[in-house]
Amino acid sequence: MTATQGQKKILKTEIELFITNKVKELRKANNIGQKKLSLELRLSISFVGRAENPYSKAKYNHNHLNEIARFFNVPFSYFFPETHLEKDCIEEYLEIHPKLKANYEKMMKKHEEKALKKLEEEERKKKEKAAAKKKATSKKK
Structure with a gap:
């Protein structure tokens, strides 16, 4: 207790x-x-x-x-x-059980970091593709 x-x-x-x-x-x-x-x-x-x-x-x-x-x-x-x-019983449950709340927050942080990395990777690929397209267009001229 x-x-x-x-x-x-x-x-x-x-x-x-x-x-x-x-x-x-x-x-x-x-x-x-x-x-x-x-x-x-x-x-x-x-x-x-x-x-x-x-x-x-x-x-x-x-x-x-x-x-x-x-x-x-x-x-x-x-x-x-x-x-x-x-009442939000999930929030209440997590307040009653701080170890579970800490594990949940840790899991969510990892998920958010992974999503951010994926977004950054997609942005990098778009820029590379745009740069390659621009380079190909300038060679044609």
């Missing part, structure tokens, strides 16, 4: 928290404990507790959600908002 000014840092994005809360509401409405749901998902007995903890990295994946939907007999879409969230 990461500490921020003496407080714990939430390690889930808004959409991850939304999904987690939908599972938790469903679990509580059906009077199912965390341990029971963990066992139904064939996971460690503490998984659901960790998934419900906003300061834990543990989260449900699509396979888990499908099994939870089957277990509670609800549609898969039950776990998602009716429309998209306004």
Whole structure:
């Protein structure tokens, strides 16, 4: 867990928290404990507790959600908002995970450098072609 000014840092994005809360509401409405749901998902007995903890990295994946939907007999879409969230969850995810953000930025820098080199190479070839054309034209005269 990461500490921020003496407080714990939430390690889930808004959409991850939304999904987690939908599972938790469903679990509580059906009077199912965390341990029971963990066992139904064939996971460690503490998984659901960790998934419900906003300061834990543990989260449900699509396979888990499908099994939870089957277990509670609800549609898969039950776990998602009716429309998209306004928050940029990718940016939020990268802020929560600085190493991934650094890797992404490094990758983008390489991509931009490669694109710039390609553009420069194309410009160089155009100039060479124009110079060769000009030279050929001047020889004809």
